[in-house]
Amino acid sequence: MRLDTPGFSPLGPALTFRFDGEPVTALPGETVGAALAASGRLALRRTAAGAPRGLYCGMGACWDCAVTIDGRAGERACQVKAAPGLDVRSAPPGTPTPFGFDAAPPAEPEEHRPDLLVVGAGPAGLSTAIEAARAGAVVTVLDERDAAGGQYLKPLAAHAADRPDAQHRRGDALRAEARAAGVRLETGALVWGAFARDEVAALLRGRAALFRPHQLLLAPGAHERPVALPGWTLPGVMTTGALQTLARAGRVSPAPVVVVAGNGPLNLQLACELVEGGARVAAVVEAAPRPGPRAWRDALRMGLAAPDLAWDGTRYLLRLRRAGVPVLWGARVAACEGEGRLERVRVAAPGGERVLEAGALALHHGFVPETGLARALGAAHRAGPSGALETVTDEEGRTDVPGVAAIGDGAAAGGARAALAMGRIAGRAAARALGLDAPARAADRAALDRARAFQAALWRLFRAPPPAAPPDDVIACRCEEVTAGAVRAAGGTAVAARRATRAGMGACGGRFCASTLRDILGPAPGEAGFAAPRAPLRPVPAAAIWHPRPEAARERLYDAPALPRRWTTASPAPVPPDCDVLVVGGGVVGLSTALFLAREGRDVLVAERGEPGLGASTANAGSLHVQLLAYAFGDVGDPGPLAEALALAPPAVALWRELAAAAGETLSIRTEGGLILADTPDALDWLRRKTAFERARGIEAEVIGPAELRDLAPALRPGLAGASWCPAEGQMDPLRGTAALLRLARAAGARVAPGLEVLSLARDGAGYRVGVPGGAFRAGRIVNAAGPHAMAVAQMLGEALPMRLVVQQVIATSPGPPSLRPLVQWARRHLSLKQTDSGQLLIGGGWPGRLDEDGAARLIREAVEGNLWTAGQALPMLSGLRVLRAWASPNIHLDRGPLLGESARNPGLFHAITSNGWTLGPLVGRLVAEAILGRGGPPAAFAPGR
Structure with a gap:
């Protein structure tokens, strides 16, 4: 329904677009989502499981309202403006329409070098920009919305007001001040990655841009804390901020009857605005208990610190009382019910359960700072009082990263008044x-102190118990439809649960399940309870950020024997008892070795410093390679000793199938062949030499022409000269594969110890003494299966291994229509391309990341851009998809094949080290286990001492 508040008039005559073929009336300036809500259409799409979904966050962060607009998949209904003739569909398109970017983008993004770049045009960002610009700085402000002001000072969208309220007037004034100061305001600007203080990647009006500022200030604001409870994914259930955006900016209510629930005065303001516009508020459900006589002290403090805000709160309560809206203190929403959309809200109140009939529910339980950019830059963070991460800053907003500041609710939630004051200080x-003249002002510090005093008193007055952890059958991750029970069953930290269940791997990037996962799993030290920020920080069209890059600059090898790890477990493992065999490393190779040894009755312990499978084993893309990688063969036509590993690949793939059967799962194993594309006659001749080399070593491979290639993969670009075809290649799900190995190893009797760090190894008679935090134990034999950390393990016993590290990246896109069954590579280019059963494309192929000073793997922007460009030249469909995330992980670089078997220098020490580790991992584990059991073992060509 449209709210009917006196003094508001539409900006222009109504327009019409179509939703699933039906006409919808909209007003100029309002979003597609607001127009659909005004017409009573709340279910905007269906999930992969068939569940209806609608508007949820209302600010473009959760992606739950993603629809198809004019054939473009994944457009956010809450962000796209309605326009005459739009064709809006709830279902994804059969063939995604390209996003309309140039087929031949410039070699580099458009570059900008302001003195100060501000990310976020809310109160904090605008006030910062104004102060810095008035002092003489060249300032650019980027904001994803179509107008500056943020959530608190957002302007009207589709109406004009005869008498704007104080909030609207303050927003208009702040925008005018910014323009008068000469601030460059770039709205509709999506910052998708921060790779350094002076390397911030963004989209400006859909075009790639790169900002290299002298100073960077992050003020991205916050999103509302989600509250997972039964029925919370029903259309009609949304955050208070979403409903307030509909009401304040669009003059729309999603239903005639609304319940407003959660915690804090924002709910009271929204309820009043709805009532004034003609909607009926069935109740305000407030989790805090009714303020008692002792609350007068905090009320007085609020009145002294901000008398206007204190009076606003009083007026809200009086207005609701006059309108007959009950405020249920000390109550909470127990469940949301309805068929296809919200119809009823069950409330647990001190007087007993109440059932409220309503078509919409607004939920608010505080804010979660948007710390993704600050974390991507490596700034220090801590858990705040609510458990959410907060950026650590000094009194002027500076982080511990030189030249980078973070303020406002995006650093630590503190309210708009504090954000405005802090912006003036930081600016x-x-x-x-x-180097400009801008002395600090005592008035700004006093204003900040008053704002903080008001907030402290306010939240003492509204102190409420935190939301309860959801029951097992409740969805915890909206994007991937993962239940709380699945998260509990995964256990460990949120990072481990994420990889075991895919919770947090959807379009929102984990923003809207981080708090819920913490509620379910409990707190973890530092950032271990939160998924690492991934670029892009928001999904972006692939074609908008791809650029051609020279492949000669691809390789970056590292000598890093003491590579540290970034994750920790909730508590270090205790010193274990002695064991027959100690396996160092809980990845696919280590778990497989332990599995095959335990099946033979050996007492085997797996020591994993982090959590099993959280390294390269679950950071890879799951390719099952049988033929030589396209970039491993070389122009000379002979890969050298690496070719000896060719014979291992077919039995390795067969072993994966055996393990899947033993685990009672398919593990999404598909062996529908692998292609290596050739785009020139010379490349095709190179493939002929390569396949002849492989056939001579028992690998089934052949060269096919353009017609056969079109039959196998019609979605690939036309005009290719041909390809090589290896029918045994394929792919699988590395997350499920690693989880299955862990279950099988434990079921066979292997002891797997997360949080057990091996600090030292020393000979002790016929065995080894193993030093760990807290003490030592004895192991008869040692298996070095530590992957990228294997060099450090070998050095403990005086060995140097002929291996190096390479950091490789993987890119995941939004789902597209089923179009590509084979695994695809490209002759003389670096590309690995596959489509999963869910429709996502996984893109890799050896493009590099980098190691930072503490050994963490980081993405390189140029590698992301170049990898996407190469993939787009192979598969035109990519131009209609979005990039959801990209990640980098250390991997092993060996140019002489695996290092497998017993050390000649240290009897009883067995190395289990291989590149192409995902495909070969279980077979390598079995070969090393057989060597320990005295049953042969690996071929001599792979001996560590060769």
Whole structure:
């Protein structure tokens, strides 16, 4: 329904677009989502499981309202403006329409070098920009919305107001001040990655841009804390911020009867605005208990710190009382019910359960800072009072990363008044860092102190118990439809649960399940309870950020024997008892070795410093390679000793199938062949030499022409000269594969110890003494299956291994229509391309990441852009998909084949080290186990001492 508040008038005559073929009336300036809500259409799409979904966050962060607009998949209904003739569909398109970017983009993004770049145009960002610009700095502000102001100071969208309220007036004034100060305001600007203080990647009006500022200030705001409870995914259930955006900016209510629930005065304001517009508020459900007589002290403090805000709160309560809206103190929503959309809200109140009939529910339980950019840059973070991560800053907003500041609710939730004051302080500090005259002002500090005092008193008054962890059958991750029970069954940290269940791997990037996962699993130290920020921080069209890159600059090898790890477990493992065999490393190779030894009755312990499978084993793309990689054969036509590993690949794939059967799963194993594309006659001749080399070593491979290639993979680009075809290649799900190996190893009797760090190894008679935190134990034999950390393990016993590290990246896209069954590579190019059963494309092929100073793997922007460009030249469909995330992980570089078997220098030490580790991992584990059992073992060509 449209709210009917006196003093508001539409900006223009109504327009019409179509939703699933039906006409929808909209007003100029309002979003597609607002127009659909005004017409009573709340179910906007269906999930992969068939569940209806609608508007949820209302600010473009959760992607739950993603629809298809004019054939473009994944457009956010809450962000796209309605326009005459739009064709909006709830279902994804059969063939995604390209996003309309140039087929031949410039070699580099458009570059900008402001003195100060501000990310976020809310109160904090605008006030910062104004102060710095007034001091003489050249300032650019980027914001994803179509107008500056943020959530608190957002302007009207489709109406004009005869008498704007104080909030609208303050927003208009702040925008005018920014323009007058000369601030460059770039709205509709999506910052998708921060790779350094002076390397911020963004889209401006759909075009790639790169910002290289002298100073960077992050003020991205916050999103609302989700509350997972029965029925919370029903259309009609949304955050208070989403409903307030509909009401304040669009003058729309999603239903005639609404329940507003959660915690805090924002709910009271929304309820009043709805009532004034003609909607009926069935109740305000407030989790905090009714303020008692002792609350007068905090009320007085609020009145002294901000009398206007204190009076606003009083007016809200009086207005609701006059309208007959009950405020249920000390109550909470127990469940949401309805068929296809919200119809009823069950409330647990002190007087007993109440059932409220309503078509919409607004839920608010506080805010979660948007720390993704600050975390991507490596700034220090801590868990705040609510458990959410907060950026650690000094009193002027500076982080521990030189030249980077973070303020406002995006650093730590503190309210709009604090954000405005802190922006003035940080803006002047940034100007001083640029050498400009901008002394600190005592008035700004006093305003910040008053704002903080008001917030402290306010939240003492509204102190409420945190939301309860959801029951097992409740969805915890909206994007991937993962239940709380699945997360509990996975256990461990949120990072481990994420990889075991895919919770947090959807379009929102984990923002809207991080708090819920913490509720379910409990707190973890540092950032271990939160998924690492991935670029892009928001899904972006692949074609918008791809650029041609020279492949000669691809390789980056590292000598890093003491590579540290970034994750920790909740508590270190205790010193274990002695064991027959100690396996160092809980990845696919280590778990497989332990499995095959335990099946033979050996007492085997797996020591994993982090959590099993959280390294390269689950960071790879799951390719099952049988033929030589396209970039491993070389121009000379002979890969050298690496070719000896060819014979291992077919039995390795067969072993994966055996393990899947033993685990009672398919593990999404598909062996529908592998292609290596050739785009020139010379490349095709090179493939002929390569396949002849492989056939001579028992690998089934052949060269096919254009017609056969079109039959096998019609979605690939036309005009290719041909390809090589290896029918035994394929792919599988590495997350499920690693989880299955862990279950099988434990079921066979292997002891797997997360959080057990091996600090030292020393000969002790016929065995080894193993030093760990807290003490030592004895192991008869050692298996070095530590992957990228294997060099450090070998060095403990005085050995140097002929291996190096390479950091490789993987890119995942949004789902597309089923189009590509084979695994695809490209002759003389670096590309690995596959489509999963869910429709996602996984893109890799050896493009590099980098190691930072503490050994963490980081993405390189140029590698992401180049990898996407190469993939787009192979598969035109990519131009209609979005990139969801990309990640980098250390991997092993061996140019002489695996290192397998017993050390000649240290009897009883067995190395289990291989590149192409995913495909070969279980077979390598079995070969090393057989060597320990005295049953042969690996071929001599792979002996560590060769």
